[in-house]
Amino acid sequence: MAYHSFLLEPISCHSWNKDRTQIALCPNNHDVHIYKKDGTKWTKIHELKEHNGQVTGIDWAPESNRIVTCGTDRNAYVWSLKGEVWKPTLVILRINRAARCVSWSPKENKFAVGSGSRLISICYFEQENDWWVCKHIKKPIRSTVLSLDWHPNNVLLAAGSCDFKCRVFSAYIKEVEEKPGPTVWGSKMPFGEVLFESGPSGVSGGAGEGAGGGWVHGVCFSHSGNRLAWTSHDSTVAIAEGGKTSTISSLSSETLPLLCVSFITENSLVAAGHDCYPVLFVYDGTKGSVTFGGKLDVPKQTSQRGISARERFQNLDRRATSSETTEQGLESLHKNSISQISVLEGGKSKCSTFCTTGMDGGMVTWDVKSLESDLKDLKIV
Amino acid sequence: MSKNNDSNQFRKVDVDEYDENKFVDDEDNGESQVGPDEAEVDSLIRQGNLMEALQAVLKNPPINTKNQNDRAEALMLKVLSAFKSSDIEKAVQSLDKNGVDLLMKYIYKGFEKPSENSSATLLQWHEKALSAGGVGSIVRVLTARKTV
Numbered sequence: 001m002a003y004h005s006f007l008l009e010p011i012s013c014h015s016w017n018k019d020r021t022q023i024a025l026c027p028n029n030h031d032v033h034i035y036k037k038d039g040t041k042w043t044k045i046h047e048l049k050e051h052n053g054q055v056t057g058i059d060w061a062p063e064s065n066r067i068v069t070c071g072t073d074r075n076a077y078v079w080s081l082k083g084e085v086w087k088p089t090l091v092i093l094r095i096n097r098a099a100r101c102v103s104w105s106p107k108e109n110k111f112a113v114g115s116g117s118r119l120i121s122i123c124y125f126e127q128e129n130d131w132w133v134c135k136h137i138k139k140p141i142r143s144t145v146l147s148l149d150w151h152p153n154n155v156l157l158a159a160g161s162c163d164f165k166c167r168v169f170s171a172y173i174k175e176v177e178e179k180p181g182p183t184v185w186g187s188k189m190p191f192g193e194v195l196f197e198s199g200p201s202g203v204s205g206g207a208g209e210g211a212g213g214g215w216v217h218g219v220c221f222s223h224s225g226n227r228l229a230w231t232s233h234d235s236t237v238a239i240a241e242g243g244k245t246s247t248i249s250s251l252s253s254e255t256l257p258l259l260c261v262s263f264i265t266e267n268s269l270v271a272a273g274h275d276c277y278p279v280l281f282v283y284d285g286t287k288g289s290v291t292f293g294g295k296l297d298v299p300k301q302t303s304q305r306g307i308s309a310r311e312r313f314q315n316l317d318r319r320a321t322s323s324e325t326t327e328q329g330l331e332s333l334h335k336n337s338i339s340q341i342s343v344l345e346g347g348k349s350k351c352s353t354f355c356t357t358g359m360d361g362g363m364v365t366w367d368v369k370s371l372e373s374d375l376k377d378l379k380i381v
Numbered sequence: 382m383s384k385n386n387d388s389n390q391f392r393k394v395d396v397d398e399y400d401e402n403k404f405v406d407d408e409d410n411g412e413s414q415v416g417p418d419e420a421e422v423d424s425l426i427r428q429g430n431l432m433e434a435l436q437a438v439l440k441n442p443p444i445n446t447k448n449q450n451d452r453a454e455a456l457m458l459k460v461l462s463a464f465k466s467s468d469i470e471k472a473v474q475s476l477d478k479n480g481v482d483l484l485m486k487y488i489y490k491g492f493e494k495p496s497e498n499s500s501a502t503l504l505q506w507h508e509k510a511l512s513a514g515g516v517g518s519i520v521r522v523l524t525a526r527k528t529v
Contacts, residue, residue, distance in 0.1 A: 164526075214524040234524040235517035252478055254515025 001371075003333050003364045004042060006035070010359035012055060013340060018062035020344050024048075025357065026055035032069055034086075050077050050088045057102035057113070064108045070099035076113055076123070078132060091132040093121045103148045109176045112157055114145030120159055122171045122191075137169050137192045147218050147260075151225040155180040155189055158228050160216030166230040166238075168196040184226050184242030198230070198240060198248060218260040218341075220269070223349035227283070229269050231258040237271055239283050239290055251290040255279065260341040264351035264368065268293065272338035272356055278366065296371050297332045336360035422456055426463050434460050435472055439483050454494075457487045462502045473509045481514040485522050 007027045014025035022045070024034045032055055034046040053073030060067045067086065070076040074095050077088040093099060097116030104111045110124040113134075118141050123134040143162035150157055157171045170189035172180060186195040198216075214233030221228055229239045235257050238250035258273035267285065272278040280293030336359040344365065346352040357363045425434035438453075438460050464472060476484060488510060491503045510518065 213526070214520075233520070235520040252482065252517055252521065254517040256516055257520055 001333065001364060001366055002040075003362055005360075005362040006042070007361035009361050010336070010339070011357040011361055011363065013058045014342070014355075014357045014363070015058040015060040015067070016342060016344065016355070017060050018065070023363070024058050024060055024067055025363075026058060026069075027361075028054065030054060030071070030073075032058060032067070046086055048079060048086050048088070051075065053098065056098065056100050059102050059104045059111065061104045061108040066104075066108070068102050068104060068111050070102040070113050070115075072098035074098060074115075076102060076111075076121075078111075089132065091123050091134065093123070093134055094136070095119065095121060097144075100144060100146060101148050103150060105150045105154050105171075106152055107154045107177075109154075110171070110173060112148050112150070112171060114148050114159060114161075116144040118143055118145070118161075120145055120148070120157070120169065120171075122157075122173065124173050124176045126175070135173065135191065137171065139192070140194065140197075141167070146215060147230075149219045149221050151183070151185075151221050152223070153180050153183060153225060156183065156185060156195065156221075156225070158219045158221055158230075160219040160230050160232075162215045164213035164215065164232070166198040166216045166219055166228070166232075166240075167194055168228065168242075169194055196228070196240065196242065198238065214257065217257065217273070218271070220261050220263055220348075222263045222266055223347060224266065227263070227266070229261050229263065229283075231261045231271050231273065233257045237261065237269075237281055237290060239269075241285070241288075249283070249288045249290050251281065251292065253279075253292065259337065259339050260356075262341050262343055262351075262354065263348045264343065264346075264354065266349060270296065270341060270354060272341050272358075274337045275332075276334045276337060276358070277332040278338065278341065278356060294375060296366065296375065333364050334358045334360055334362060419452070419456060422460060426460060431460070431464055431468065432472060432475060434463070435476075436480075439476070439480055450490075454487065454490055458491055458496075458499055461487075461491075461506055462498065464502075466505055469505055469509050473506075473513045476513070478514070481510055482518050482521050484510050485514060485518045486525065489522050 006025065009028040012026040012028050014023055016023050022034055022036050024032050026032050030051045030053060032048040033044050035042040036045045051069065051071040051073055053071045055069050055071045057070045058067060065081055067079040068076060074093065074097065076091040076093055076099060078091060079086040079088050093113055095115045095117040099113050099115045101114045102111060110122055113121045120137040121134040122137065123132045126133045141161055141163065145159050145161045147160040148157060154177060155170055155172045157169050158166065159169060160166045168185055170191060170193045172189050172191050180189060216230050216232050219228065219230040226242050227239055229237065231237045235255060236250050236252045237258060238248055240248045256274035258271040261269055261271040263269050267283050269281050270278050271281060277295055277297040279295050281290055282293045283290050334356065338356045338358040341354060341356045343351045344353040344355050352368050353365055355363060355365045422434050422437050425437060438457055473481065488503050488507050491499055
């Protein structure tokens, strides 16, 4: 579990290259910095300066080695490596609010950008004009799109937005691909069709619990594409299985809201958020239930020293508890909210390492095997 | 050349009002949810069957309707103050997740209008509900769009 502090400012977003030797991240300003790994040290090798506003999303396509970035200046750039330099190509997104998140499709022939203009721009490259063209998915999105994830079939796209709903859209572009076969989410997939929409992310029918829901911060398809998980601002995590039964199982967690989520096997997910440590959730397909699997963080050795009477009363005065720990800080590795999680090795079906970056400017790579052995009651199904 | 004044008083028109794609909240007002049954709850309190009273008052919470909300709130406060401090923990344990969230909502509603002794009892309930529901239940009170 290596913690590396890149900066003192939050890391807005990050993305890894194919062999995980380089990371592109935005240090909370208008640029993108690319760092290269030298043993245990990281050295900055490139600075991509083109955006006029904070860069909110970066995605590095592993096969074609192109980086797409989007920012609050309502633009997106596709960067290609020419020799030793990254050259940008502007993509006109036709949005009138900031772009919020961007993601290459699995085949890397198109990418999707979620924005505050209440729409998703699907951009593909048009050969005859030699530039990137975009198409919009507008209905029925009613607020900012916060997160996106592609289905492995390259056509379906899951979007979580601030109108409290998570939806699956079809982003089928006939110019660049053939008609997709049917999936569990549906068989007719014209562009822009909504194949799934979650109700407000609350428990289905609890004694009128007022399931208002919250902004959907993170979405993730499982490796097979049959399951979709999303986390929401009302501290819930939910999983839906595609198909006629289209059941949604959700869990109201006891932690602060989770901002990002990723499947690490077909049945387990890791999510992280404002509580500064990743947590594991296990989904039971047969029972249709999500359960809390455990907190994934390195247990810190706390030294037990005796506490004097004076300290006890001081604690009572300051913190209303006469507890033993005089610790001021957090026990977790990250010292501030974790905003993004990315799978490094093993893919979403059998992930062995994943990485988190957060608002404390640090990046931690987590190793699943050693987590399983360190935290004894943890079981990754 | 335009003058740069720091004041933005020049904007007298709210441009977002005229945007045709403006987000309009779905208001589902006055649902068929009637408030908890007063008579039933009162009789349960008098009988001393406080656990049942708590369950009864948490059933059918009126959502979004003005008058019934206040009545339910007053009833809730009566039930909560009727409990002895030592019994609070057991009562909270008997509730399921949704119940704890709903209880938290009522507690915060009660904080809004403090009366004689209400805050003290509410704070005791809050502490117990917090240990049962965690910070997540408070987040759900804050993000809930249907107020009880």
